Amino acid sequence: MNHRNLMQALLLLPFVTFAGIGSAQEIKLELNKMEPQPETQACRAYLVFDNSAGPAIEALQLDLILFDQTGVIARRLAVDTAPLRAAKTTVKLFDIPDLDCADIGRILINEVLECRDAEGPQTDCIERLTLSTRAEAQLVK
Numbered sequence: 001m002n003h004r005n006l007m008q009a010l011l012l013l014p015f016v017t018f019a020g021i022g023s024a025q026e027i028k029l030e031l032n033k034m035e036p037q038p039e040t041q042a043c044r045a046y047l048v049f050d051n052s053a054g055p056a057i058e059a060l061q062l063d064l065i066l067f068d069q070t071g072v073i074a075r076r077l078a079v080d081t082a083p084l085r086a087a088k089t090t091v092k093l094f095d096i097p098d099l100d101c102a103d104i105g106r107i108l109i110n111e112v113l114e115c116r117d118a119e120g121p122q123t124d125c126i127e128r129l130t131l132s133t134r135a136e137a138q139l140v141k
Contacts, residue, residue: 025054031139043101057084059116069105
């Protein structure tokens with residue numbers, strides 16, 4: 001490589017580096033509320049996904065661990081939350097059977113079991129999740 005080609009390669013290096021950083025976009029996830037379902041003896045959880053910064057997510061399955069108010073594991077659930085459209089906020093809800101909402105103190109996103117976008121399987125989805133909560137229970141990873 002001659003001196004001129006080396007200089008051109010060095011000038012392009014910041015653009016290549018920043019392009020790689022921008023590919024993994026943040027997915028904001030909020031536990032918005034938990035609502036008792038007396039007719040089915042379940043607790044309904046409402047999750048708000050803000051995928052405004054990223055590409056569409058075709059598959060997103062979460063492994064959730066629910067802890068009671070004393071910190072003891074009460075339940076484990078696998079929840080399918082896909083699809084999440086690009087540049088869109090989406091509400092997903094799921095029922096937690098035979099568990100009172102008031103008994104849930106914390107929900108742990110233990111793992112992302114499946115995460116896939118148009119480019120294929122993604123391995124960094126748990127790191128991309130930014131969590132918040134408006135409910136009484138904490139949402140953590």
